[in-house]
Amino acid sequence: MSTLLEIRGIETGYGRIKILHDVTLDNASGNIGLFGPNGHGKTTLLRCVSGLLRAWHGEIRFDGQVITNLPPRRIVERGLIHVSQGNRLFPDLTIRETLRLGAFPRRARAQEAQNIERVAALFPKLRERWSQRVRTLSGGERQMVSIAVALMSEPRLLILDEPTLGLAPRIKDELCDAIKLISQAGVKLVVVEQDVEFLLDLADHLYLINHGEVAAEVRPGDSMNHEAIMEMYFGRQTSALT
Amino acid sequence: MSTIVDIVMSGLFQGSLYAMIAVGLALVWTTIGVFNFAHGVLMTVGAYIAWQLASSDALGLPIFIALPIALLASAAIGLLMQAAIVRPFIGRPDVVLLAVITTLAAASIFENGTLLIWGPRPMQLPPLAAGTVKIMGIGISAHQLIIILVTPVILAALWFFLTRMRLGLALRAVAQNEDACHLVGLNVAALYGLAFGLAAALAGLAGIFLGGFTFMSPTMGSEPLSKALVVVIFGGLGTIAGPIFAAYIIAFFEAISIYFIGFYWTPALLFAVLILTLMLKPEGLFSRRSRSLA
Numbered sequence A: 001m002s003t004l005l006e007i008r009g010i011e012t013g014y015g016r017i018k019i020l021h022d023v024t025l026d027n028a029s030g031n032i033g034l035f036g037p038n039g040h041g042k043t044t045l046l047r048c049v050s051g052l053l054r055a056w057h058g059e060i061r062f063d064g065q066v067i068t069n070l071p072p073r074r075i076v077e078r079g080l081i082h083v084s085q086g087n088r089l090f091p092d093l094t095i096r097e098t099l100r101l102g103a104f105p106r107r108a109r110a111q112e113a114q115n116i117e118r119v120a121a122l123f124p125k126l127r128e129r130w131s132q133r134v135r136t137l138s139g140g141e142r143q144m145v146s147i148a149v150a151l152m153s154e155p156r157l158l159i160l161d162e163p164t165l166g167l168a169p170r171i172k173d174e175l176c177d178a179i180k181l182i183s184q185a186g187v188k189l190v191v192v193e194q195d196v197e198f199l200l201d202l203a204d205h206l207y208l209i210n211h212g213e214v215a216a217e218v219r220p221g222d223s224m225n226h227e228a229i230m231e232m233y234f235g236r237q238t239s240a241l242t
Numbered sequence B: 001m002s003t004i005v006d007i008v009m010s011g012l013f014q015g016s017l018y019a020m021i022a023v024g025l026a027l028v029w030t031t032i033g034v035f036n037f038a039h040g041v042l043m044t045v046g047a048y049i050a051w052q053l054a055s056s057d058a059l060g061l062p063i064f065i066a067l068p069i070a071l072l073a074s075a076a077i078g079l080l081m082q083a084a085i086v087r088p089f090i091g092r093p094d095v096v097l098l099a100v101i102t103t104l105a106a107a108s109i110f111e112n113g114t115l116l117i118w119g120p121r122p123m124q125l126p127p128l129a130a131g132t133v134k135i136m137g138i139g140i141s142a143h144q145l146i147i148i149l150v151t152p153v154i155l156a157a158l159w160f161f162l163t164r165m166r167l168g169l170a171l172r173a174v175a176q177n178e179d180a181c182h183l184v185g186l187n188v189a190a191l192y193g194l195a196f197g198l199a200a201a202l203a204g205l206a207g208i209f210l211g212g213f214t215f216m217s218p219t220m221g222s223e224p225l226s227k228a229l230v231v232v233i234f235g236g237l238g239t240i241a242g243p244i245f246a247a248y249i250i251a252f253f254e255a256i257s258i259y260f261i262g263f264y265w266t267p268a269l270l271f272a273v274l275i276l277t278l279m280l281k282p283e284g285l286f287s288r289r290s291r292s293l294a
């Protein structure tokens, strides 16, 4: 089985400051989990994958085809959908209008009605608020809308950048269940999370991003216990498990 | 009685013109976040192109063929203008100021270009329809009546487009969160072009409306633009409904004032309204926070 997303030797950054040094993730099987200290380049990597940030070097392939530095809309058209960290979405549009925009990609339009139903079933809370403006939603509701919009675009691979950031435990569990259902429906995931339990629950193959590099990985079948990961996190024996 | 009909007709006619102009300004402001000082010359250019196509001294096409061609040409000019003088600065922190300078420069270039090509002599565009219609004892030109009736239809169509159609939603979204637009697969640069092109076509239409009513000159756009400025400050640029209502209110105010106070003092009164608005409700003007359409 070849992997859906392959990242090889990516270097990028902002202005002249290099953030990512030669990041390679090309052996993942199943859902990918990324973790690591704040500010070490996880979001930067995802922005590069979805075309928001130019790669200076390296290659990104989606389903075998090179997508490096394509315009974001070309990447979206192929079914690689990125739910960005802390997305404010469109404050003055309603939930309903926002979801319609999610169905903008041509390949998603035919399924729009069907996807609306799917999304409403997945997040019943949103259905009650169809014509509420996004700016007035709570953080949890907004996060649900962000994921719902992504589902409207018919994702084959869904990138979730800290989907539970700043949310209370109950909402977090709800969101986690919803994401699991999405994964079970056949959508591959790339998830960034600070909450290790959450990550272990969703991802099969974990990568630790440290100082703009892959510092360690946990393959499916490796003993993924909490302590080992915490150790990696705090950098005591970062290569112990690789 | 005839006085009232006179005032109402004048208010409706001027209101239609102001609304058509102000909506274009609001469209550009809410999507791209800049104020287009070349909006007035886009009116002028639209009217002159229509003249070139329709006048019996030029090509002599029927006005209903000349009109859509002139609107397409206006849209194309707006699109090119956006690509040349606005898009290069999008994303820079000083884009608002730069756009003031570049659109003012474009206004001057187009005004003088019109002067060079068509000369200073006032010209008249064939009206949309000939003849006059009598309404409650008052004669009004068929041209004006068409404008009064057609403008609300066009504005309603624009409202429908911006609030009910996916592409219209995309135009509203692009102002609110550019990254999120990229991530739902929108072509952001094309949407900026579309906003400017659509605004230019609306300006061109206003120019054609005006050109069939009064004489055309290379500076014909500047006076309506200054009125539209009063309108958008009064109504706020943040929404599409705001400038429309404001356009009719200002036009009625103007018509009443012209009748009772006279031509001479009316502009001064309008600017008093503008200054009062700025003193009492200044946040409407150029406030990025309130940028949203519909």
Ligand SMILES: Nc1ncnc2c1ncn2[C@@H]1O[C@H](COP(=O)(O)OP(=O)(O)OP(=O)(O)O)[C@@H](O)[C@H]1O
Pocket (backbone or CB within 6 Å): A014, A019, A036, A037, A038, A039, A040, A041, A042, A043, A044, A045, A085
């Ligand atoms: N637009 C930007 N311009 C300049 N530097 C940036 C920009 N965005 C991020 N950075 C820098 O890039 C580095 C990596 O940031 P990034 O957002 O990728 O980290 P992260 O791993 O996602 O962190 P977190 O877990 O806090 O989300 C940080 O030092 C950050 O300050």
Ligand SMILES: [Mg+2]
Pocket (backbone or CB within 6 Å): A042, A043, A044, A085, A161, A162
């Ligand atoms: Mg991040």
